[in-house]
Amino acid sequence: MMNIKNLITLCVITLLTASAGHAQDTETNSTPISSIGKWRINLSGGYGYRMGNTDDQKDSYIDMGFNESDVDAYFKDIKSGYKLAGQVHYMFWDNMGLGIDYNFFHTSASLSGYINSPDIYEYTTLVKIEDDFFTNYIGASIYTENPLGQSQFKLYSQLSLGLSLYREEVLFSYTPLVATGNNLGVNFELGLEYEIAKNVSLGLGISYFASTISKIKFDDGQSTHTMELSDEERESLSRLDMTMGFSFYF
Amino acid sequence: MHTNISPSIRTFIYALILTFSVISFTACDADFVDKNRLPNVYMSTDTVYVDSNAEMVIAKFDLKDSNKAWQILEFPKFIKPFALSGVAIDGSTLLLPLTIKHDEIDLSYGTYDFSLVINVADVGLLSYTIRYYSYGSPVIGIEPMALNLTNNEHGEFTLGNNGDGILLWKITDTPNWLSFQNQAGSLEPYTSSSIPYNVQTDGMETGEYTSEIVIQNNANTELRLPVKLTVNAFSSISNYQKGELIGSVYLQESNQVIALTKNPNRLLYFSDGESESEEVSLSRVPRCIALSEDQSTLAIGFSNTEISTYNAQSKTLTSTYNIDALPDNMTFGSNEYLYFLSPYSSNESYKYIHSLNLTSAIEVRSQHYEGGIKELIKIPNKDIIITTKTNWSPEFLILYYNTNQGIVDNNNEYRFSPYGLWASDDGERILTGSRKVYNVPAFDPNTGGYSIDGTPSLVGELDLTANNQVHAIATLNTSGLIYVANGDSYQSSTTFLHTYNHSSLAQEEIYEFSSTPPNGYQSVSNWWEKTRSLYPYSNGSKIWFVQEYPGEDYNSPDMWGVRLLELE
Numbered sequence: 001m002m003n004i005k006n007l008i009t010l011c012v013i014t015l016l017t018a019s020a021g022h023a024q025d026t027e028t029n030s031t032p033i034s035s036i037g038k039w040r041i042n043l044s045g046g047y048g049y050r051m052g053n054t055d056d057q058k059d060s061y062i063d064m065g066f067n068e069s070d071v072d073a074y075f076k077d078i079k080s081g082y083k084l085a086g087q088v089h090y091m092f093w094d095n096m097g098l099g100i101d102y103n104f105f106h107t108s109a110s111l112s113g114y115i116n117s118p119d120i121y122e123y124t125t126l127v128k129i130e131d132d133f134f135t136n137y138i139g140a141s142i143y144t145e146n147p148l149g150q151s152q153f154k155l156y157s158q159l160s161l162g163l164s165l166y167r168e169e170v171l172f173s174y175t176p177l178v179a180t181g182n183n184l185g186v187n188f189e190l191g192l193e194y195e196i197a198k199n200v201s202l203g204l205g206i207s208y209f210a211s212t213i214s215k216i217k218f219d220d221g222q223s224t225h226t227m228e229l230s231d232e233e234r235e236s237l238s239r240l241d242m243t244m245g246f247s248f249y250f
Numbered sequence: 251m252h253t254n255i256s257p258s259i260r261t262f263i264y265a266l267i268l269t270f271s272v273i274s275f276t277a278c279d280a281d282f283v284d285k286n287r288l289p290n291v292y293m294s295t296d297t298v299y300v301d302s303n304a305e306m307v308i309a310k311f312d313l314k315d316s317n318k319a320w321q322i323l324e325f326p327k328f329i330k331p332f333a334l335s336g337v338a339i340d341g342s343t344l345l346l347p348l349t350i351k352h353d354e355i356d357l358s359y360g361t362y363d364f365s366l367v368i369n370v371a372d373v374g375l376l377s378y379t380i381r382y383y384s385y386g387s388p389v390i391g392i393e394p395m396a397l398n399l400t401n402n403e404h405g406e407f408t409l410g411n412n413g414d415g416i417l418l419w420k421i422t423d424t425p426n427w428l429s430f431q432n433q434a435g436s437l438e439p440y441t442s443s444s445i446p447y448n449v450q451t452d453g454m455e456t457g458e459y460t461s462e463i464v465i466q467n468n469a470n471t472e473l474r475l476p477v478k479l480t481v482n483a484f485s486s487i488s489n490y491q492k493g494e495l496i497g498s499v500y501l502q503e504s505n506q507v508i509a510l511t512k513n514p515n516r517l518l519y520f521s522d523g524e525s526e527s528e529e530v531s532l533s534r535v536p537r538c539i540a541l542s543e544d545q546s547t548l549a550i551g552f553s554n555t556e557i558s559t560y561n562a563q564s565k566t567l568t569s570t571y572n573i574d575a576l577p578d579n580m581t582f583g584s585n586e587y588l589y590f591l592s593p594y595s596s597n598e599s600y601k602y603i604h605s606l607n608l609t610s611a612i613e614v615r616s617q618h619y620e621g622g623i624k625e626l627i628k629i630p631n632k633d634i635i636i637t638t639k640t641n642w643s644p645e646f647l648i649l650y651y652n653t654n655q656g657i658v659d660n661n662n663e664y665r666f667s668p669y670g671l672w673a674s675d676d677g678e679r680i681l682t683g684s685r686k687v688y689n690v691p692a693f694d695p696n697t698g699g700y701s702i703d704g705t706p707s708l709v710g711e712l713d714l715t716a717n718n719q720v721h722a723i724a725t726l727n728t729s730g731l732i733y734v735a736n737g738d739s740y741q742s743s744t745t746f747l748h749t750y751n752h753s754s755l756a757q758e759e760i761y762e763f764s765s766t767p768p769n770g771y772q773s774v775s776n777w778w779e780k781t782r783s784l785y786p787y788s789n790g791s792k793i794w795f796v797q798e799y800p801g802e803d804y805n806s807p808d809m810w811g812v813r814l815l816e817l818e
Contacts (some may be wrong), residue, residue, distance in 0.1 A: 116327050178283055220283065
């Protein structure tokens with residue numbers, strides 16, 4: 001998996017490349033789309049796929065006695081979810097702006113089955129796991145765009161660095177547990193926009209969000225405790241997203 | 251530079267922002283922990299009982315509310331509920347079959363509690379106790395491995411538990427001639443128990459029967475004990491008569507046994523083919539009985555110092571004699587003389603011997619008393635009465651002669667211990683409990699008495715092992731046989747009948763049989779039987795046994811009965 005440092009390096013290179021391309025274009029195109037207004041607001045939604053490795057966790061569930069196909073379905077569900085995102089940028093330059101990037105991701109899954117406990121007398125117990133996974137992210141963003149000739153299309157890219165917030169609500173056989181944590185995150189997005197009106201563009205983008213939680217706070221309603229996670233235990237929030245949304249310029 | 255945005259687009263932006271916000275805020279639930287607290291848990295006092303023999307139990311659960319969905323959350327692994335969830339429709343009681351998976355549980359014997367938890371919607375969690383009785387790993391053992399039985403025998407075999415567990419056993423199949431007081435039971439680890447049985451062969455044909463006793467148990471599927479029954483031609487005419495047996499005599503011509511009892515005081519006539527005996531009530535307390543040699547007269551001594559005579563056939567009273575003594579034992583001599591014993595007043599173990607002339611009513615008492623004598627035995631066809639000093643050392647053989655004259659003081663004593671005396675029916679032999687057979691001493695015309703020279707001349711010895719205790723002997727000149735009833739000291743509840751050739755003393759047949767304790771008898775393991783008298787038919791086809799058995803307790807007199815064995 002790509003680490004955050006490599007991701008930032010790649011994103012900066014991409015941004016600079018896009019910006020350079022735009023500089024060349026400005027010599028031939030005197031009226032970029034963003035020239036309509038200095039403010040760009042983007043609202044989008046889409047599908048996100050978590051990139052973290054779940055093989056070990058999967059094996060442990062199977063070892064507990066859950067049905068393998070149920071476990072597969074559970075992890076398939078918990079790895080993908082919906083994403084909502086919003087960005088506000090001010091175009092300080094013709095093809096580049098600065099702003100705020102926010103996104104929200106949610107996925108959920110449930111797993112249940114009668115499993116045999118390893119107690120001395122061995123009970124068969126109905127174990128239900130209901131899992132809701134949330135990620136909030138907000139970061140400082142740099143945005144670039146590059147019109148494609150005289151057409152109404154343009155390429156854009158966006159890189160942000162900020163705070164990712166993690167929350168997971170787990171109901172484990174009538175035992176609720178909330179896990180929360182935060183860490184630095186990086187979001188990089190590439191996309192294509194089409195101007196559907198004077199102030200409005202429809203965009204399609206792909207983004208990669210990278211963050212890892214190394215310290216988690218647990219709350220079961222009776223008590224809370226915080227745990228530092230080892231390298232192997234760290235909760236990966238990283239995901240690959242596909243989004244579609246509207247950008248407004250004014 | 252600002253650019254105006256159209257109102258419709260602005261509205262669209264606001265709508266998107268609002269939707270975005272709503273979704274984002276509602277996705278995270280701040281009250282998640284509080285809203286998902288553990289529901290109420292009810293610990294039911296009801297218990298489902300399961301034992302390690304059960305294949306299935308029907309458990310009854312009170313769901314506290316009907317029309318609610320239920321789901322089993324937790325149960326022991328060795329249980330397989332018929333359903334794991336459902337809806338209680340009619341009433342709040344859930345009857346749920348639980349299959350027991352014995353291969354999923356391996357517990358040593360004892361009681362174990364498990365829980366079964368049911369979630370009932372809107373009610374909470376109901377926790378029930380599953381109480382499991384483990385019988386562990388019993389190992390069944392049986393001794394002997396097969397039974398060889400005879401007529402109306404009673405006995406016991408031993409069931410053992412040689413394993414670490416509770417053994418449950420149950421007799422599920424047995425031949426109809428075999429019965430048990432206990433059909434089922436349990437055994438703690440490494441213990442054993444005697445299982446008494448009774449054989450009831452009344453009405454069965456003679457011959458051999460084979461069958462088996464099937465004992466189901468939880469150590470293995472079932473145990474089969476082979477049983478072989480040999481039915482002799484033996485019939486129980488009358489078992490366990492009321493009253494205390496005083497004595498018995500035999501009417502050979504009519505093949506009837508006459509028994510005398512007290513409490514109630516009566517004479518009982520037993521006949522072959524009659525299920526009930528004929529009874530003659532007596533108004534006085536009897537003490538002894540004798541039958542004349544010609545079998546016409548029955549004499550009975552009473553506790554009021556009277557002796558009465560009866561017509562043995564018609565059972566009518568003929569005479570009553572007042573005597574100045576308590577008659578203890580009596581026998582007919584010759585020539586209308588009746589001899590009887592009476593206790594010496596200060597010591598009951600010493601006896602006088604009396605003669606009573608039944609015609610003149612003259613009574614003569616011996617000048618001296620003798621210690622230990624208890625029974626007078628008339629030698630048939632001879633003017634001799636013999637007796638012995640029972641349990642003395644030596645017992646002596648005492649021979650009274652000239653009993654045709656009412657003489658009571660003429661006697662010879664032979665110094666040896668016969669351990670019981672019987673006279674042969676031809677009057678030629680004296681048979682003893684020591685298995686030795688003697689000739690009756692010869693009359694010595696020179697002395698006017700009977701010769702005495704150590705012991706009477708020996709005829710021989712009956713072949714009987716030392717374990718056998720002679721209970722009764724009878725002879726039958728017409729059949730040429732000697733009949734010996736004996737018991738085995740190791741099998742006190744079994745009677746053996748040995749027959750010997752009268753001349754060669756060679757053994758001819760052995761019969762073996764046992765009696766059955768009456769229903770409800772408390773101490774079966776202490777049961778015994780002893781033959782008091784033997785009376786063979788004159789044609790040798792059958793033989794009567796008058797037997798005694800233990801009383802119900804130490805305060806009760808011995809029970810007694812009369813039996814008839816058909817001889818081969």
